[in-house]
Amino acid sequence: MASHKILLVDDDEDILDLLEYNLSKEGYLVETAMNGKLAVQKADSFVPDLIIMDVMMPEMDGIEACAEIRQNPKLANSIITFLTARSEDYSQIAGFDAGADDYITKPIKPKVLFSKIKGLLRRNSTQESAVQGSSSMFVDREKYVVMQNEVEISLPKKEFELLALLMSRPNNVFTREKIFASVWGEDIVVGDRTIDVHIRKLREKIGEDYIKTVKGVGYKFVDVEG
Amino acid sequence: MASHKILLVDDDEDILDLLEYNLSKEGYLVETAMNGKLAVQKADSFVPDLIIMDVMMPEMDGIEACAEIRQNPKLANSIITFLTARSEDYSQIAGFDAGADDYITKPIKPKVLFSKIKGLLRRNSTQESAVQGSSSMFVDREKYVVMQNEVEISLPKKEFELLALLMSRPNNVFTREKIFASVWGEDIVVGDRTIDVHIRKLREKIGEDYIKTVKGVGYKFVDVEG
DNA sequence: GCTAATATTAACTCTATGTTAAGTCAATAT
DNA sequence: ATATTGACTTAACATAGAGTTAATATTAGC
Numbered sequence: 001m002a003s004h005k006i007l008l009v010d011d012d013e014d015i016l017d018l019l020e021y022n023l024s025k026e027g028y029l030v031e032t033a034m035n036g037k038l039a040v041q042k043a044d045s046f047v048p049d050l051i052i053m054d055v056m057m058p059e060m061d062g063i064e065a066c067a068e069i070r071q072n073p074k075l076a077n078s079i080i081t082f083l084t085a086r087s088e089d090y091s092q093i094a095g096f097d098a099g100a101d102d103y104i105t106k107p108i109k110p111k112v113l114f115s116k117i118k119g120l121l122r123r124n125s126t127q128e129s130a131v132q133g134s135s136s137m138f139v140d141r142e143k144y145v146v147m148q149n150e151v152e153i154s155l156p157k158k159e160f161e162l163l164a165l166l167m168s169r170p171n172n173v174f175t176r177e178k179i180f181a182s183v184w185g186e187d188i189v190v191g192d193r194t195i196d197v198h199i200r201k202l203r204e205k206i207g208e209d210y211i212k213t214v215k216g217v218g219y220k221f222v223d224v225e226g
Numbered sequence: 227m228a229s230h231k232i233l234l235v236d237d238d239e240d241i242l243d244l245l246e247y248n249l250s251k252e253g254y255l256v257e258t259a260m261n262g263k264l265a266v267q268k269a270d271s272f273v274p275d276l277i278i279m280d281v282m283m284p285e286m287d288g289i290e291a292c293a294e295i296r297q298n299p300k301l302a303n304s305i306i307t308f309l310t311a312r313s314e315d316y317s318q319i320a321g322f323d324a325g326a327d328d329y330i331t332k333p334i335k336p337k338v339l340f341s342k343i344k345g346l347l348r349r350n351s352t353q354e355s356a357v358q359g360s361s362s363m364f365v366d367r368e369k370y371v372v373m374q375n376e377v378e379i380s381l382p383k384k385e386f387e388l389l390a391l392l393m394s395r396p397n398n399v400f401t402r403e404k405i406f407a408s409v410w411g412e413d414i415v416v417g418d419r420t421i422d423v424h425i426r427k428l429r430e431k432i433g434e435d436y437i438k439t440v441k442g443v444g445y446k447f448v449d450v451e452g
Numbered sequence: 453g454c455t456a457a458t459a460t461t462a463a464c465t466c467t468a469t470g471t472t473a474a475g476t477c478a479a480t481a482t
Numbered sequence: 483a484t485a486t487t488g489a490c491t492t493a494a495c496a497t498a499g500a501g502t503t504a505a506t507a508t509t510a511g512c
Contacts, residue, residue, distance in 0.1 A: 193469085
């Protein structure tokens with residue numbers, strides 16, 4: 001298996017160096033960022049499997065960065081772990097709300113960190129590796145366009161992000177909750193029918209059969225034979 | 227969604243009571259054990275999603291119990307979390323080595339505990355979830371389908387949850403009460419025949435032989451040779 | 453063979469989702 | 483500055499089909 005990619009985010013360069021050194025030695029591909037803003041950018045290009053991020057940072061704090069990263073459908077499979085001082089209970093809770101998967105307490109004990117990372121990545125890797133997109137359709141984020149049998153379909157932002165999210169894991173059901181969290185953001189509230197309308201428009205544009213409703217659960221993208 | 231199952235392990239009855247009360251109130255299915263040895267047994271029959279276990283216990287300590295539980299393939303998907311006094315770093319490390327996934331520090335802050343549990347369980351149900359149970363059939367919660375000999379069977383929500391519950395412990399009889407509690411929720415009341423009808427529909431879809439009626443007791447899922 | 457528990461079927465209800473059209477807003481063009 | 487356009491949301495109503503009920507038949511266990 002290709003090495004796992006880890007993105008480290010902390011404003012303390014010493015910590016970054018220490019962790020980068022040790023994790024690289026363990027065989028991970030490591031990149032770093034010094035604040036939340038850079039982290040969001042780097043995450044988008046690097047597409048890490050795991051993001052380890054300090055909560056307190058200048059420019060943009062971890063919570064905010066986490067929320068932004070969770071918007072990015074490309075990063076739906078990335079695990080986000082916070083670094084927090086031992087008793088910052090507030091940030092722990094806020095972190096989970098923002099979409100974090102776990103947190104690690106400071107001071108960091110390398111052994112604890114390593115076994116934790118191993119555990120987290122093990123979880124994630126069982127699913128992975130299966131397919132990437134589907135045969136007759138794929139998402140081109142650069143051109144911001146969806147290719148369907150050699151034909152470019154250009155979509156408005158919300159429709160694009162929604163379709164990209166669904167296509168990030170074909171056959172996987174995404175609950176309305178998750179769709180909202182990912183495409184709109186945890187805190188934005190929109191009406192109940194908004195998703196339906198976007199789904200309708202997508203179905204009009206790409207065909208009726210690609211997006212399947214799982215009533216009471218959510219929606220999923222299924223690839224149809226073209 | 228069917229409730230998550232949590233196994234609490236601690237030698238302090240007060241803590242057990244407190245946690246059990248609060249977690250039950252949150253909608254979890256909770257069972258308890260007073261020492262590591264009992265925990266291992268109970269885990270085997272109960273198959274909890276999450277085990278919260280004190281490190282220091284008589285009879286068999288948490289580390290040892292954790293190691294034993296990790297041997298049990300049925301419990302591959304169970305998350306194990308330790309309860310530790312704030313600075314027992316030794317036990318944290320030993321705990322991770324033994325296969326624990328996380329730890330919670332005492333004294334326990336309910337708010338922290340709940341968000342942590344939510345986070346852990348969410349991680350468990352989004353990331354892994356696949357596989358479970360028997361050879362010729364398994365539940366894939368991510369795709370929200372049941373795989374039967376390479377064939378996807380998609381089911382409506384209630385039927386899916388019901389089958390998933392029965393399959394979570396093949397050969398184990400689930401009483402009607404437990405099925406109601408788990409699939410419908412403690413407070414929702416529906417007629418007596420509702421379960422039967424769902425069972426009927428399931429049998430139509432997956433075959434007559436998988437779900438066996440135990441008259442006067444309940445239903446169980448048995449794996450048949452395919 | 454009786455009896456209570458479960459099976460079966462079809463009809464019914466109700467809720468989640470589908471659909472359409474109109475409204476709001478921001479970006480761009482005139 | 484004003485008009486235009488299209489993305490996005492909302493609201494109102496329609497619909498499907500999941501879920502439930504009720505009535506009747508069947509079965510297992512005593």
